[in-house]
């Protein structure tokens with residue numbers, strides 16, 4: 282597939298078809314993920330693949346996603362936000378639990394931090410996080426090439442998840458990514474149109 286087609290195809294999907302993904306597609310995407318640039322040349326990343334309802338429920342419980350989402354309250358919360366962003370939150374927030382439950386696979390991307398979070402002082406200390414996100418983008422692009430889509434969910438209760446999934450203490454969770462084929466009902470939200478001529482600055486800002 283042409284590079285530009287893959288770039289355009291990679292979009293966030295939160296509604297998945299009940300159809301399993303061949304292992305070869307996952308392995309291909311992980312292989313490509315490991316080709317991403319990395320701050321220390323070591324590519325200290327791991328992928329935890331979750332199939333079972335039992336493990337998915339551990340994530341849902343850890344992140345407290347069982348709460349009923351009040352759409353009216355969301356509308357009030359985001360009423361003054363840019364419409365494109367409001368549309369995204371109103372679609373996304375009610376689906377956080379369902380997307381984990383319905384995805385045929387949930388992939389957790391784990392990385393080795395350079396500096397403990399509580400000691401981060403400079404952007405430089407976050408090079409490990411920047412690198413793992415380059416890895417995640419390669420992963421998502423490779424999946425898109427095979428019509429498999431994902432949504433990058435960022436957990437808030439990392440230590441609880443690490444304990445439940447026996448992730449070594451020195452590692453950190455970058456993202457929890459439910460992946461799967463697009464459901465017929467899946468929404469692809471409008472991307473904000475960017476006039477790049479306004480975003481390119483010559484010599485100085």
Ligand SMILES: Cc1cc2nc3c(=O)[nH]c(=O)nc-3n(C[C@H](O)[C@H](O)[C@H](O)COP(=O)(O)O)c2cc1C
Pocket residue numbers: 291292293294295369373374377432433434435470472
């Ligand atoms: C760092 C980061 C955090 C995100 N967190 C979440 C999240 O917690 N839940 C969710 O449903 N989507 C999450 N997303 C997905 C974004 O909502 C999505 O990428 C954005 O709306 C742009 O849409 P697109 O990916 O289709 O271009 C996250 C994306 C990024 C890059």
